[in-house]
Amino acid sequence: MNKGELIKAMANKTGFTNKDAAAAYEAFVSVVTDALKAGEKVQLVGFGTLEVKNVPAKTGINPQTKEAVQIAACKKPVMKFGKSYKDLINN
Numbered sequence: 001m002n003k004g005e006l007i008k009a010m011a012n013k014t015g016f017t018n019k020d021a022a023a024a025y026e027a028f029v030s031v032v033t034d035a036l037k038a039g040e041k042v043q044l045v046g047f048g049t050l051e052v053k054n055v056p057a058k059t060g061i062n063p064q065t066k067e068a069v070q071i072a073a074c075k076k077p078v079m080k081f082g083k084s085y086k087d088l089i090n091n
Helices: 003-014 018-037 083-090
Strands: 042-044 048-055 058-061 068-071 074-081
Touching: 003 018, 018 042, 018 048
Parallel strands: none
Antiparallel strands: 042 048, 048 074, 058 068
16 A cells, blocks of 8 residues: 555545545645654554664675775664554454
């Protein structure tokens, strides 16, 4: 399912117009992005938790030259699904 299909499905489930469903989608993404940028966790009970993990700098190997390369530290967004959601998918 891509973004357009998701928006259509949201519109069908809620009775919103596609335009309103798209606005709700964009607002959700914006709020989650702002929270993650601010270092907050976003906990959606029954679904999962989104957060940003700090990945430390490390040394990697260039596969073509076999040279050691320094890989900079970065922040990585991650999502951990809740147990109840995992159970729902597996049953």
